Amino acid sequence: xxxxxxxPASARGPADHDVRDQIVAAATEHxxxxxxxxxxxxxxxxxxxxxxAYIYKFFESKQAIxxxxxxxCLREIENDIRAAVDATDSPPEKLRRLFKTxxxxxxxxxxxxRKLYDIAASAATEQWPAARAYEERIRMLLRDVLRLGRExxxxxxxxxxxxxxxxxxxxxxxxLNPLLLQHSLDxxxxxxxxxxxxxxxxxxx
Numbered sequence: 277x278x279x280x281x282x283x284p285a286s287a288r289g290p291a292d293h294d295v296r297d298q299i300v301a302a303a304t305e306h307x308x309x310x311x312x313x314x315x316x317x318x319x320x321x322x323x324x325x326x327x328x329a330y331i332y333k334f335f336e337s338k339q340a341i342x343x344x345x346x347x348x349c350l351r352e353i354e355n356d357i358r359a360a361v362d363a364t365d366s367p368p369e370k371l372r373r374l375f376k377t378x379x380x381x382x383x384x385x386x387x388x389x390r391k392l393y394d395i396a397a398s399a400a401t402e403q404w405p406a407a408r409a410y411e412e413r414i415r416m417l418l419r420d421v422l423r424l425g426r427e428x429x430x431x432x433x434x435x436x437x438x439x440x441x442x443x444x445x446x447x448x449x450x451x452l453n454p455l456l457l458q459h460s461l462d463x464x465x466x467x468x469x470x471x472x473x474x475x476x477x478x479x480x481x
Contacts, residue, residue: 296334298324303341312342312395346399347406349385349392354413356381361417367425368476374418375472379451379464396454414452415445431479444475
């Protein structure tokens with residue numbers, strides 16, 4: 277399963293330029309302390325001793341910086357999910373772990389780094405490319421698990437693969453989408469096991 281690049285298209289300048297890393301590091305710290313909405317590009321420029329104009333050589337807007345950070349946060353969650361899924365050969369267990377780890381990793385970001393989590397929630401609300409790409413990669417990972425399960429005769433084959441993947445993704449979405457997850461906190465302890473068990477029963481051949 278391939279892992280596409282996370283570099284946002286809105287980033288400017290050489291990809292390996294140290295200044296971009298400085299800008300992202302300063303922005304991440306400011307967003308952690310003050311929140312995304314309360315941080316201006318001028319604040320970031322002042323903290324690293326650059327002019328706003330120089331920062332704009334690397335990022336076209338504050339949102340572009342936020343999207344880069346958001347992509348990093350979502351990549352951490354995705355990496356956790358992929359590691360859990362890859363750690364077992366059983367397609368049903370892969371599906372259970374996909375549900376479970378998606379919730380656990382998202383909750384860890386929610387509780388440990390709430391202000392960065394709020395960036396991810398803003399990205400989901402405004403449909404930033406980083407958020408859309410994350411959801412699509414998880415949907416494709418889910419599709420790969422379903423296909424493997426069909427090949428091994430663990431899952432039914434009557435439902436078109438894309439239709440089954442889309443339906444299961446909709447079941448998972450309240451616990452994958454940062455904006456929706458914060459409204460589902462009362463159910464996060466039992467939801468992954470209950471939902472994955474229900475989905476697995478529906479996939480029985």
